[in-house]
Amino acid sequence: MAKERKIGILVEDHYEELELWYPYHRLREAGWEPVLVGPQKKTYHGKKGSYPATADTTTADVDASRLAALVVPGGYAPDLMRRDPALLALVAAMDRAGRPVAAICHAGWVLISAGIVKGRRVTSFVSIRDDLVNAGAEWTDEEVVVDGNLVTSRHPGDLPAFTTALLRLLD
Numbered sequence: 527m528a529k530e531r532k533i534g535i536l537v538e539d540h541y542e543e544l545e546l547w548y549p550y551h552r553l554r555e556a557g558w559e560p561v562l563v564g565p566q567k568k569t570y571h572g573k574k575g576s577y578p579a580t581a582d583t584t585t586a587d588v589d590a591s592r593l594a595a596l597v598v599p600g601g602y603a604p605d606l607m608r609r610d611p612a613l614l615a616l617v618a619a620m621d622r623a624g625r626p627v628a629a630i631c632h633a634g635w636v637l638i639s640a641g642i643v644k645g646r647r648v649t650s651f652v653s654i655r656d657d658l659v660n661a662g663a664e665w666t667d668e669e670v671v672v673d674g675n676l677v678t679s680r681h682p683g684d685l686p687a688f689t690t691a692l693l694r695l696l697d
């Protein structure tokens with residue numbers, strides 16, 4: 527059976543535009559098929575109001591077994607994302623399957639709510655450091671941290687290292 531080429535990228539209002547679109551285009555250039563996955567099949571707007579993103583499918587309808595990896599962008603969207611039980615179930619299922627889960631900036635909130643950070647080494651935007659530590663993660667201030675299938679980064683300035691680390695896990 528051929529390896530799945532679809533990579534889910536989670537989307538919700540107030541996402542950080544660079545943290546969604548940079549991986550989206552890098553993954554496409556590398557031959558992967560990004561799929562935007564939101565709580566509803568609608569158009570979402572970034573925190574700066576530019577570059578709207580329309581979900582290709584919903585968190586309730588996506589089949590985790592058909593995704594090679596999952597990307598969780600930051601911004602303010604993760605605060606909304608972590609309220610969606612289907613989204614959290616998707617993140618947890620991807621982690622249980624050992625497939626790459628890549629989270630940047632405030633996306634650590636989603637990892638916490640999905641219950642996948644305890645005992646893991648991670649990084650994030652500094653303002654959610656305490657949240658990750660209180661959830662049992664070992665937090666470090668590095669541009670990218672890879673712990674098994676989990677890839678984390680701090681902010682848009684880390685996107686080259688973040689996406690490169692994800693692509694290495696996919697090879």
